[in-house]
Amino acid sequence: MKRAYLDNAASTPIRNEVMQVMINTLKYSLGNPSSIQHSYGREARSILEESRICIAKNVKVSPNEIIFTSGGTEANNLILRSSVLDLNIRHILTSKLEHPSVLHTISDLSIRYKISVNFILNDEKGILDFNNMEEILKKNISKKTLVSLMYVNNEIGNLLEVDKVIFLCKKYNAYFHSDTIQAIGNIPIDMEKLSFDFATASAHKFYGPKGIGLAIIRSHILKKIKPFITGGVQEYGIRSGTENIHGIAGLSEAIRLSYCNFPSYIKKIQNLKSYCISELKKIISNIIFNGLSHHSEKSIPSILNFLYPTKKDHLLYFHLDLMGVAVSKGSSCNSSIKKISHVIQSITDKSLLNKTMPIRISFGIFNEKEDIDSLINALQKIRK
Template sequence: MKRVYLDNAATTPMKNEVIKVMINSLKYSFGNPSSIQHSDGRKSRSLIEESRIFIANCINAFPEEIIFTSGGTEANNMILRSSVFDLGVEHIITSKLEHLSVLQPIHDLSYKHKISIHFVQFNSQGVHDINHVEFLLKKYKQKKMMVSLMYANNEIGNILEVNNISFLCKKYNAYFHSDTIQFIGNYPLDIKKLSFDFATASAHKFYGPKGIGFVFIKKSLLVKIKGSILGGLQEKGLRSGTENISGIAGISEAFRLFQTNHFHHIDQLKKLKKYCIQQLIKMNKNILFNGLSDHYEKSIPSIINFLFPVKKIDNLFYFRLDLMGISVSNGSSCNSGNTKEISHVIRSIVKNSILKKTMPIRISFGIFNKNEDIDMLIHSLNEIGKYKNIL
């Protein structure tokens, strides 16, 4: 049976070129990169530093501003904790629509270290109130502040007005951290132009391997940040431990492929998104789109999030789709310990009365998807409806 994978926001399949580069690094770059006394170690060190330079050039950063991590969750945790412990941040402004790798560390810092938190208001489409951001920054300007807002929401695809947020952070002397995990490596990003202080990335969101990512830390702040993992001098002393050499080779190759093909890549996803929205509406005019995911300019082209109308809630709905060869999700994979649970993002923007008669579905496209995959999804939704009489 043919399978259709439409959960690329959770993770993307690795490209063959990335796998090949990683295999070569496992074979031929086996030396410990800290063993610079011999050529085997220096070869591994060169691979890491060349990868760092290449990635930095891709996003218009300095090489020393790129610190490799195990992925986006570690990167977000590192920045939030370092901002409090090393930079003296006393007040964090964020949103209830953030990923849990941001929300949970912030709540932990608030509980254990008395850091004050305020959440930015947003409307029913998940659009943040920029005026409220400024109100909070102005109100707490006597404190050391950080704003932490994701560039592209991982569930509803909304794109943040980063230029406005960046301007306000400068105006009120606040640090700006952005979870760019759904954006970076998929769409062009100029770190300096956007004036981020911190940004985070994860390779498996753009056809690279799991277990590798990085954090961008502005050069002027590097000297103030201390290590989060101690016991060595790796990664400028900010993250001790022998580096994941094959993972670093993989993330660098994934970036190279993105640089080569990103215009075609984005155009392909936009066409897929348009076709999918058209087919969903054609199938059922009562489908409700969450956030701005049906807006072609204000959301990333890789995500559509919608509420599928049903006569009764079917707790096996996603399982039935899986049996028919369709991989989709009901929200962030990091929230999915209980597959029946509706994500905090959807609950924040959709009324309970609506959730009682709809099934939330997140479709996330990748470069390996085609229109035929959308057709199979539509067919499967129709078949489930007929068989279970839930439509």
């Protein structure tokens, strides 16, 4: 049975080219990048820094603004915790639609360090209320504030209106952290033009390896950040420990390939999404799409989220899996079988959730129309 993998927002398949780079690095790069007394160490160091330069070139930042981490969750933790401990942040402004690695970390910081936290209001489509955001910033003008909002929502695909956020952060002298984990490597992003103070990325979201990511911290802020992991001088002294060279090389190659061929990649994903929307409308009358995921200009092309009319059946996703179709109900970092995600709960009426189940479809470069046909056929069989 040919299987249809439609959960690329959770993790993407690794590209063959990326795999080959990693294999070569594992096979031929023997040294520790901190052992620069000999050629083996210097060669490893060269791979490390060339990868950093390649990534920086593609996302338009300075190489010295990139800190390699074990993934997006660690990168978000590094930024949020360092902001409180080293930048004296006393107030955090975020939304209830953020990734658990942001929400849970902010909750922990608020308890440990008595940080005040506010949540920007959102409507039933997940659109943030920027008047409310400004009101909160104005009321807390005396506190050093960090605004933390994701660039692309990982469940409903909404694109953040970053220009409005940047404007308000500048107006009220607040730092701006954006979880860009679903954005970097999947849509064109120019950090040179965007006034983010902090951003994050994870390689396995754009056809690279798991277990490697990065934090982007602007150079004027990086000088103020103290060690997050102690015990060495790696990553400018912020994150001690021998770097994951083959993972970093894989991350670099994955991001290079993504930015090489963006126009055709995005066109393919958009066509798949449009086809999927069209086919879903044929089998589900009055289908309800979550957030702005069905809007071509207001959401990322790769994510589509909708409510599937059915009795409360938490085995729905397993039924689909048995039919060869892999989808999800939301974030893989919040994957309790019975619990509906906090994002869907925040934007959907409870009475509606009693008679529907959310399904997140996320497309990737290896998907074809046949994968969507498999999904549609499986949904029809389940309904019968």
